[in-house]
Structure formats: structure tokens, C-alpha cells
Amino acid sequence: MAQSKEPKKIYDIAKLTTKLKHWKIRVKFKLSLTPTEKKKEFKNLNKSGRHCAYILEDESGQIRLFAFDDIATRLESYDIQMDDGQEYFIWGAEIKVADKGFYSYGHKYQLKFLKSAGIRPVEGELSMKENGATSSATASTSHIAKTTGAEDTKKIKLAFDPVPLEEVENYKSEPHFDVLGIIKECSVPEHKQQETSQFFVKNMRLIDTTGEVNISVSAKKKIELPVEDLTSDELQSCFKKKKKKKKCLSEKEAGELGFLEKMDKVHTNQKLKKLTELKDKVIGLVGCEWKEYGKDVICAKLKNLIEEKELPQSSLAKARKLKEFDEQRPKPSRRKETGKKNLDQLQCADIKAEPSESGTQIKKETSAPEKSPKGATGATGPAKPVTTRLACTHPFSKGTHKQKDVMSSEVKTNVSRSVGLIHIDGDPEGTGFRVGEKYIVTCVHVIKSVINVFPNFIDCERITIEFERKKYNKKEDPLQIFNFVPTIAYLDIAVDFAVLELVCHHAGVPFPPALTFFGDVCDMEIHFVGHPGCRQMKEDSDVIPRWSPNHDNEIIPYIKELAEWSKSYFPKVNGEVVDYYSILLEPPRKILFHTSFDLGSSGSPGVIIRDDMPCVVVMLSGGTPSCYYQGLFPDHPVEDCKKVEYGYAMSNIYERMRDSGNRDILNLAEKIFEKWIC
Structure with missing residues (x-):
């Protein structure tokens, strides 16, 4: 495929979206790659090969550029000057949605360098590396990456952009999406095991002003021995060998200290436990995705959970609206165990759905008739049949809805x-x-x-x-x-x-x-x-x-x-x-x-x-x-x-x-x- 024609219009990195067709950016190459991204070779269940990745930067922000196999080799063959102020024009790369489960650099998208993509310096011509320079350039890259500050290598979360819960069904074809809501229910953590890992899963029900969804939140399994389970003698020997006092010992540490047989307690990630405490609180989840486990399920990683106090400024107004909405929601009324049921309680609480051959049937349970108080008419005997009418709080009630003309x-x-x-x-x-x-x-x-x-x-x-x-x-x-x-x-x-x-x-x-x-x-x-x-x-x-x-x-x-x-x-x-x-x-x-x-x-x-x-x-x-x-x-x-x-x-x-x-x-x-x- 021939290199695409260089567009005239230059865009800021912050303005790049998947809707742009003809664009060009003016950037500097910045070396702030994570250890995983610096590996040249990759291998997974589907394929193996080599790849390269760079961080591009202009005044508006940063974005990740990556390439695979032959195109990666081609990109690495260019004599690109790093961190020396040299600027380059880049165009024709594919703008893709960034993987929120991977490393990101403050941008919703990332660039995939293609055969048709173009690159050239703003001043001068693009030269190729001389023979034997590749290995030295790689060594130089490693050296520069080590000398850059921690600020360059830390993970930066993508902009939190939650979607209404009523719309999550529309995101089954999308790689990731964010949600914001209030936790109303949490299940007991369930232990799961795969070939290479063990983890815990907790299901929770999330609501917002538009609807509700069930989300499965997962966290890696952590086996720990609480220090409080050890005797004083064991504690002394433990802390003689360990300079730093700890509340829990990992499986490896317990084995080194001879306490492995005492590890009969499995403790889940503390933040997973905290989900129960976050009930009725506003939380955000970054990087949710639909997965098929017999049925479609929304999954999210616990590490991507954002508590209300951690939400970005742009989401605080939405969080406040959610809390106001939750406070104004009608609370479910509880029927008293004693006393006579009124008509609404009887009809709303005692209606059950039972399966049948012809479909779901509505069955109304009746209780034994109560004796009428003295002076009441109709003394005793079976209660007279009552025309069934659903209470106004029932989901099928029409009492709170206004009819509209078809016109x-x-x-x-x-x-x-x-x-x-x-x-x-x-x-x-x-x-x-x-x-x-x-x-x-x-x-x-x-x-x-x-x-x-x-x-x-x-x-x-x-x-x-x-x-x-x-x-x-x-x-x-x-x-x-x-x-x-x-x-x-x-x-x-x-x-x-x-x-x-x-x-x-x-x-x-x-x-x-x-x-x-x-x-x-x-x-x-x-x-x-x-x-x-x-x-x-x-x-x-x-x-x-x-x-x-x-x-x-x-x-x-x-x-x-x-x-x-x-x-x-x-x-x-x-x-x-x-x-x-x-x-x-x-x-x-x-x-x-x-x-x-x-x-x-x-x-x-x-x-x-x-x-x-x-x-x-x-x-x-x-x-x-x-x-x-x-x-x-x-x-x-x-x-x-x-x-x-x-x-x-x-x-x-x-x-x-x-x-x-x-x-x-x-x-x-x-x-x-x-x-x-x-």
C-alpha cells in the first residue's frame, strides 16, 4: 500500500478523534514507555511477533503511537531524535480507542502506525539508521528510560466519561466504557479459578437516574496470614527477620518464616471487602466491558473503581445529581408482621408469579379469614371476594403515569x-x-x-x-x-x-x-x-x-x-x-x-x-x-x-x-x- 498523501491541516493531539479522516499532527517523540511496552517481542495465545511503541507530545497533550511486525521494523529503522526538541509531522495512522485496561497517557485514543502512514521532520529530511546503530539506539533508549523521572512513567487514567446506564446495551460492540452510579446491592465474594490465575468476583447492582445494571467486579486472589493469628513468640521471631512490621504476611513470606501451615484463612483484596461498605454511595468504574459467559455480562476490574472522593471535577455535578435522585426515590414500605393487612398491602405483597406450561401466571395467595371486631357487620365467615386492583406502587400501575394521545x-x-x-x-x-x-x-x-x-x-x-x-x-x-x-x-x-x-x-x-x-x-x-x-x-x-x-x-x-x-x-x-x-x-x-x-x-x-x-x-x-x-x-x-x-x-x-x-x-x-x- 502506498503512503497516503500528506494533508495540509494540522490538528492538536487533544483534537484527535475517530471521526477525523484527513489529519496531520506536529509532535515530538517522548520516551516514557512502561517496562511492558519496551519489550520488542510479544507472544500470546493467538500469535507472536514484535512491536514498538512511542509517546508523542505537543502542547495540548500526549498520545501513544505503536506498530507491529514489519511496520514496527520500518518505524524503528528511522533515525528519530528523542527528547532533543526535534518535531515531526505524522499522518495516515489509524486512530483507535485506547485500551483502558492497559497503559494510557491521558488520551481517549491511540495511534496505530500503518503502511500508508507518513512521517517526516518539520525541518530537514528523515534519515535511516546506519548499520549496527539499531542495537546502540536500543541501549540508548533503555538508558534514557531509566533516567527519566517517575512522573514520566506513571500510569495516567483516561478522562472519566461515564455513560447513562440505560445505554450500556448499546456498548456491546465497544471495547470499553465507563459508568457512574450508586451501589444498591452487593453479593458475597465468589472464588473463581482459571488455568493461570485465581481471583474473586463480586456482583453488584448499580443505579443512576436512567436505570440500573448488574456488574461483575473482579480482583486477584490474595492469600495472607494475619499477624494477629500468630503467638507472641512467633511474632518476635517474625519481626527479628523482618525489619518492617506488617499487618499481614503474604504466602511467600509465610513460607520463608515457617508459618505456611497456619495459612488456613483466605483474605480477599481489602478494596473488594470495602464494596459492601460503599453501599448507597456513588462510585465510578473505568473500562467496563461486555463479556459472554453463557450470557452477556458487564465486567470491570476492581483496580479501576473510583470512589466519590476520587472522582474528577467534571463528574462531581453528576454525582451530586445522583445523590439527590437517590434521596428522592420512594423507599420500599415494609409490611408489619401483626395487624390486619389493608387492601393495597394484600394485593401488592401477596401477588406472585408462577411458571406454568402456558407461560407465567399471576397467583394471589389468600390467608385465613380474620374475625370481625364486635359491632362490625358481617361477623364471621369466609371473606367476600374482592376485585383485584394493583396498588399504585406496583410496577404495572397506571396511577402515576399520564396517558398521551397517539397524535x-x-x-x-x-x-x-x-x-x-x-x-x-x-x-x-x-x-x-x-x-x-x-x-x-x-x-x-x-x-x-x-x-x-x-x-x-x-x-x-x-x-x-x-x-x-x-x-x-x-x-x-x-x-x-x-x-x-x-x-x-x-x-x-x-x-x-x-x-x-x-x-x-x-x-x-x-x-x-x-x-x-x-x-x-x-x-x-x-x-x-x-x-x-x-x-x-x-x-x-x-x-x-x-x-x-x-x-x-x-x-x-x-x-x-x-x-x-x-x-x-x-x-x-x-x-x-x-x-x-x-x-x-x-x-x-x-x-x-x-x-x-x-x-x-x-x-x-x-x-x-x-x-x-x-x-x-x-x-x-x-x-x-x-x-x-x-x-x-x-x-x-x-x-x-x-x-x-x-x-x-x-x-x-x-x-x-x-x-x-x-x-x-x-x-x-x-x-x-x-x-x-x-
Whole structure:
């Protein structure tokens, strides 16, 4: 295979993702390989061969580069200068997901050098090593690796990026994924043995706000003899031979000291024991994977468990939400052993499922009738049959669920076809939706990083929009990804509103349908459709806006009340009191509401259903208090009623465009806001 053509555009290491097709990096080679990676030969059950690995570095971070067999030999044959400031261009390597169970260097991905990959110095030409230089270079490599500090060789965990538990089924084809949740149940450790190792496995049930999963956590078996099991004489002889006092002796140490016969106790890894103590606590697991042991099982290594106090700053807000969610969950009620059962207890507690030839049957157990108290009618005798009704806490109860019209579901499905996920540099950034003949509407802050010459142009090579992203782990469909022209059609920072123009698809795919009906905000429920968390598309229905025609007298006092609360509740910043709700008072007027949508959903359309048609009335822009969403004060939880999201009314945006005095903007407004339903 011929070497691929060298691209022109240079990317930072931190910007590398599997979505990039044509990229080039400018890096230095850094020798900080671990002992395992420095071995040139490898052998496993499937194959054997040789490999090499290097660490590449630029100002944005580090990434691992590796190669196998002939390609490794080719890469090692280059006279690459290490740690001397020499920079190289590299392109055409395969970007792969980094193995979280192996060594990593702070990056989600790693590079596999291929036959088609290219490398050249930034200055000068790439030379080959002279004959006989390979062995000396290897010795030099070993010397440099020994002289580098411990900081260069220590393991660095990858960025912790947990996925919602309801989505783990989508990760069966992925090598690894992270989870964050609360431990609700833990099993007794179970001893397992394979041909070459022994280990313990503990099953636990993890929950988050989206669902729950069972995870099998494993740890290597450790056989130890507690020092407390030894007599005083034995202790004296033990510590005469051992300079350092220890609580436990390993199997090898016990054998050396003659205590091997006393090793009748097996002690598991202390952190595995601690899992029981972590019940009802928030934990993270890095590098989970699906394995097939007769059935699909989620497995994780104990060494990759992160306790709440060890979580990275970026996950503290999620951990706090989890604890608030767990506190608000209804606790299971326990039936008293004495006294008469009420109807709900009888029907909820005594219904059991029993297998039968025709399938699972529901059986209701009945107890002996109780005597009626004196003065009660119907004295004694068998209890009268009661029409079975499931209690409101039963899983099949309808009491807490609101029925929806089929028509409203169909309308929201149609809306979803017009909503897309905006990517910048290959990473999801926010939400946008189709309007007009060829336009996308989104928030200014979503595209801020690609605006080149403010406010007229964007770096169109860095931004795309993807439609029909309804599964997070679904492979990208090139036919659903569209590019933009560099010129910004319209920008209004005051209402966080931007209009971008789409480029016709190279495969001739038509644009997704546009939302064509618009209207005014009222007291009707709003349905939001977007990409919260920058993941797959979701909807949040039954959102009632805090809206009133008498805004100054009804809404503003509510905001000021929240502002006073925040001033007294949150810590000072740099010695000053911060009002986190003042943004809601700043003009132009904002529409307030409570929604479950969070980061990544900026730009989502809020629609109401009128005359069986979706009518866009608001665009989601942000939420406050901002310190909560940023996780600044994890020790200061915020009640749901004090978390306020906001957006801008489409009618206000239209009026601003209409009153701009610019004919081009007025014509654009007429193309976007095609039909108004009052």
C-alpha cells in the first residue's frame, strides 16, 4: 500500500478523534514507555511477533503511537531524535480507542502506525539508521528510560466519561466504557479459578437516574496470614527477620518464616471487602466491558473503581445529581408482621408469579379469614371476594403515569426528523434544527469556537450536523451528515440566536424536513426535542413555561426571590457575593421553565401542538444557577424547584429580525418563519 498523501491541516493531539479522516499532527517523540511496552517481542495465545511503541507530545497533550511486525521494523529503522526538541509531522495512522485496561497517557485514543502512514521532520529530511546503530539506539533508549523521572512513567487514567446506564446495551460492540452510579446491592465474594490465575468476583447492582445494571467486579486472589493469628513468640521471631512490621504476611513470606501451615484463612483484596461498605454511595468504574459467559455480562476490574472522593471535577455535578435522585426515590414500605393487612398491602405483597406450561401466571395467595371486631357487620365467615386492583406502587400501575394521545406522539416523531446534533472538530457540541429551504438554527454559544471573522464567517471545515442520531452508540451514517457554507446567514448575540446555511450533500441526499410553523408562548405544555448530554436524541414533554403576560409583576418578583436565596446560600467567589440569577433579569426577556435537559441541549426547539401541527415557540438556551451545572460547589445541593432553565421566544426573535432595518435580514426572516399560528 502506498503512503497516503500528506494533508495540509494540522490538528492538536487533544483534537484527535475517530471521526477525523484527513489529519496531520506536529509532535515530538517522548520516551516514557512502561517496562511492558519496551519489550520488542510479544507472544500470546493467538500469535507472536514484535512491536514498538512511542509517546508523542505537543502542547495540548500526549498520545501513544505503536506498530507491529514489519511496520514496527520500518518505524524503528528511522533515525528519530528523542527528547532533543526535534518535531515531526505524522499522518495516515489509524486512530483507535485506547485500551483502558492497559497503559494510557491521558488520551481517549491511540495511534496505530500503518503502511500508508507518513512521517517526516518539520525541518530537514528523515534519515535511516546506519548499520549496527539499531542495537546502540536500543541501549540508548533503555538508558534514557531509566533516567527519566517517575512522573514520566506513571500510569495516567483516561478522562472519566461515564455513560447513562440505560445505554450500556448499546456498548456491546465497544471495547470499553465507563459508568457512574450508586451501589444498591452487593453479593458475597465468589472464588473463581482459571488455568493461570485465581481471583474473586463480586456482583453488584448499580443505579443512576436512567436505570440500573448488574456488574461483575473482579480482583486477584490474595492469600495472607494475619499477624494477629500468630503467638507472641512467633511474632518476635517474625519481626527479628523482618525489619518492617506488617499487618499481614503474604504466602511467600509465610513460607520463608515457617508459618505456611497456619495459612488456613483466605483474605480477599481489602478494596473488594470495602464494596459492601460503599453501599448507597456513588462510585465510578473505568473500562467496563461486555463479556459472554453463557450470557452477556458487564465486567470491570476492581483496580479501576473510583470512589466519590476520587472522582474528577467534571463528574462531581453528576454525582451530586445522583445523590439527590437517590434521596428522592420512594423507599420500599415494609409490611408489619401483626395487624390486619389493608387492601393495597394484600394485593401488592401477596401477588406472585408462577411458571406454568402456558407461560407465567399471576397467583394471589389468600390467608385465613380474620374475625370481625364486635359491632362490625358481617361477623364471621369466609371473606367476600374482592376485585383485584394493583396498588399504585406496583410496577404495572397506571396511577402515576399520564396517558398521551397517539397524535401527539406522531407529531413529536415528525419534529425529531428536523433536529440534529452539531459536531465541532469531531466532538458533539450542541443541538440545531432545520428551518427554511436550507438553513439550521442554533445558539451562538454552541458555534462560538468556530467563528473566524466575527460575526460573518465560520471555519466550515470544523463543523457538521448529524441527523437521526437516535442511538448513542450507533455507527455514523454519512448520508445523515451535512456541512455548512462559511458565511453566517444571521447572528444575534442578545438572544443567542444563529442561522447557518447548509451545503448540498455530495451524494445528492435531500435536506431533512424543516419546521415551518411558529407561534407565541402561552400556558400550554411545551415539548422539547434535542440532544441532552450531547448524546442520542431525547424528548422532554409536559414542560410548563413560567410565563405570564404580566411579566414585570409576576415573573420578576419570582426571579428576585431566587436571587436573594442564592446570595445567602452559595459561598463567595474571590470574597464577593455572586447573584447567579441576575442573568434572568437581563433584557431581552427570557422564557423560564423546568426541564430535565442539560448541557448539550442548547439549540433544542420547544414546540406546542396546535391543530395537530408542531408549532415552535421557544429555543432552549441555558440554565442557572451556573455554579450548579459547572459543579463548583458540590457540598451545596440545589433543589429541583430552584434549577431554572430558560430560552428565547421565537416571536421575539422574529420581531428583532423584522425591526433590524436590513432588507436582507427581513427577507431571511420571511424564509425562516414561514407560517404563524396565533
